[in-house]
Amino acid sequence: MAFVKLLHTSVMKTAHKIAVNYYTIFKQSIQKRSSLHNLYYLRQYSSIILCPARSITECAVYFHGEGPSVFTLSNLPVGEKYFLEQLCGLSSTKQVLELLESTDHKTDTIVAAALLKIVDTESKTGLILNSNEVFENKIFKTILCHLEKGSQTLSTYSLVNGYKALVQLGMDSHSTIMASLSSECQERVNRGQMTVESLCILGESLLAIEGSNFSMFQSIMDQLENMQVDTWTPEELTMVYSLLQAGLSNGSKYQHLLNQMHTAMFSVSKQLNSNLTSSVLGSLVALKQTQALQLITRLCEYSVKYVPKFSDDELVKVLVALTEFNYNNPLFTEVLEMHVTDKVFTMSPEAVIHVMQYCSQKLLLSKPIFNAVAENFVYNSEHFTTHQIAQLIIPFGKLNYLPPDASAFIRHLEKVLVSRFSQFHPRTLLNILHSCTLMQRFPVNFLSKIFSPHFIQELQDDSGSLDPFVLGQLTQLFLTVILECTFYKGPKLHSKYRQKHFMIFGDLLETQLNTVLFNKVKNGLIGLLGGKKFFSSQVLSPSCYTLDVEIGLDADGIVLSKYNLKKSSKRIVLCIDDEKRFCANCRNLLGKEFMKQRHLHLLGYQIVQIPFYEIDNLNSVEEIVEYLHKKIFPHSFRLKW
Missing domain, CATH: 1.25.40 (Serine Threonine Protein Phosphatase 5, Tetratricopeptide repeat)
Known part of the structure; x- marks a missing residue:
């Protein structure tokens, strides 16, 4: 009997995979989306319900009884096949419910697909609208009654997805149907009958209702910790990352599990697509997993090739991760430039803003x-x-x-x-x-x-x-x-x-002086001017700005001691500009430094810029002295001390 039951479960899963594959293919032909986008069509509902790609693919085809031993697309039940075809073209809950009403044999597949579509049509930007109208509909009530009375015969995937759909629609967690579905979920969790995918779907629903302190959620996490992580698929790993992200502010409580997942994900990272790559990076950021450097680097490297394929939401996750983990790759910036210049008018404002924040925080002038x-x-x-x-x-x-x-x-x-x-x-x-x-x-x-x-x-x-x-x-x-x-x-x-x-x-309105670069210039100034007393450093000026180096000259152009600067007829300011005062990818001064030098010039100072890229290659003191003489006194003969 155990063998027969196992065979039946396998056959039912195969049937549902065929059904959803047909549903997805039909959707492609209607909306003519790109091949990659279509492949993960069912994942579009990540903000609402049934987010995994296989959220309804492994449900039993029938609510009760056995199914045929062999399934192909041609022998899929005609009612289901027709229902899935019609469902793809619907755009409102009313249309979905009318289609359900006209369907005589409401199988497990049909109920799950209908719930998926209802939540999709009732959702706008992640918020559920008009849920009361849905609950009062007689057809919807029939579905609820169907689920409540048949909860024990539902496949696990239909059970957890139905539960999540009702949570997303705002169903009262203390209602009889929620109590029935919750009780059945608890039973199957206790018996260890749920797969990783089902545990994750259920876990996120519980978090939405009760939070991470819910006892059933703790049971789910205990089961996940006791599983062999290295046998999980990339999709399953991604789902567990998302579950931990939803339930934890950081990963310290389940750090051992996360470490195992990092290792497993690194080994299968080549199999990740754009959706999974962005999702995992987003989770790593949320869980503050900065120590997973090897995995982070690998995913960031792979993200380069996916930039043209990322949706706006996926691109945002990747940009946040690249910034948070301080990952720099000129090739990524080049690909991003091509993507933005081509798609900027169709990108969401949120995506555009994150592109600008990415450039701003990394000081990349693109x-x-x-x-x-x-x-x-x-x-x-x-x-x-x-x-x-x-x-x-x-x-x-x-x-x-x-x-x-x-x-x-x-x-x-x-x-x-x-x-x-x-x-x-x-x-x-x-x-x-x-x-x-x-x-x-x-x-x-x-x-x-x-x-x-x-x-x-x-x-x-x-x-x-x-x-x-x-x-x-x-x-x-x-x-x-x-x-x-x-x-x-x-x-x-x-x-x-x-x-x-x-x-x-600090560095908010002006960048502090680089000590190493200053010491190099200081030694040159001593050789040029004849001692430390002929220049001042880090001077607080009356104009609020800090002067890196100040040199005073009298009316005849003679350098004055720093103690006699009040007698100066001319004051020279040396701006010793290190890398932090420039854009990271070019020699363009940052706005705050450009304003500072502009204001100092208007206040009467002679500005002499000493950029890092000119002085870094000078090794000997004599070379530095000669360089400073040409910069500060270009029209005067140099004195030897």
């Missing part, structure tokens, strides 16, 4: 990406929220870049700020305007509002205090007005809000 995003913003700004607009604009200022059609870009930004001014959070608005000044585009029309007591009051937190960095941004805006917008006659920032120096903000 002109093709920035140009494409700027053009998209000009034509589609209404699709972006105010917060997203800030996230889009800030990288331009941070990396000190304006697109070719800068006038249209800035003009449209100003138009958006005017039309949606009241919608912007004060802090968000300040970030945008500050970024504009970094790009040397001055928001004169908004300065009177920014400097008003009312606006500054709105910037305060609940305790009535202002974030010091906000004060730093306001101070820098004030300096910009004084130095670069001399025509502005409106209100100014009150003196009590002005900061005395920017060093207290």
